Amino acid sequence: MSLKNVRIAIVDDQKLFRGGLKMILSGVADFRVVFEAGNGKQFFDRLAFEPVDIVILDVEMPVMDGISTLQQIRKSHPDVKVIMLTMHESERLINHLMQQGANGFLLKDEDPEVVIQAVRRVAQDGVYFRDYVSQALLKSNRARNGQGGTRTMLKARLSDRELEVLTLICQEYTSKEIADQLYISVRTVEGHRRSLQEKTGSRNLAGLVLYAVNNGIV
Structure with missing residues (x-):
């Protein structure tokens, strides 16, 4: 994916959080926030008319949560890249979301520079994981399979x-x-x-x- 005009959707049930994230991303010349949605159902309703390259997707939402939304994206729009937003560094959750095809993870209290870097990396290389993701995966793997x-x-x-x-x-x-x-x-x-x-x-x-x-x- 070219870094020129990266089309982004923000899916989170908190309006203030969406607004802050949109402000951060809109300050980058190569990024364009195409639309926002409060849950997975609203996202797919908009996606039918407004295609995007990257979705920044909250895990916990009403109506249709982030996990269900990710699973459906992988089935119906496999080329769309997904960065998951989480509140907690849960080893089990991270493993599950990776198995489902998430392209990256961000904690909801990350610095704006980290958010921008994550979108750039996913747009350019298709993957972005912070140190806590690798550590969580490694711990989980060792717990299952030994050292x-x-x-x-x-x-x-x-x-x-x-x-x-x-x-x-x-x-x-x-x-x-x-x-x-x-x-x-x-x-x-x-x-x-x-x-x-x-x-x-x-x-x-x-x-x-x-x-x-x-x-x-x-």
């Missing part, structure tokens, strides 16, 4: 270069930064990302991060 990973097994499926690219993706490097660090082209990085998604069965970069955490790569 051991499966890196040796994965090396038989993924090449060394693919493992390098996947590790850097999980460290929040952009495609350009990965290319610079590995001395390869951005197009080559994109090729490795597509190959990784095919081999791991991941629908998007969020799925790749989840795969890496669950298999002890990071």
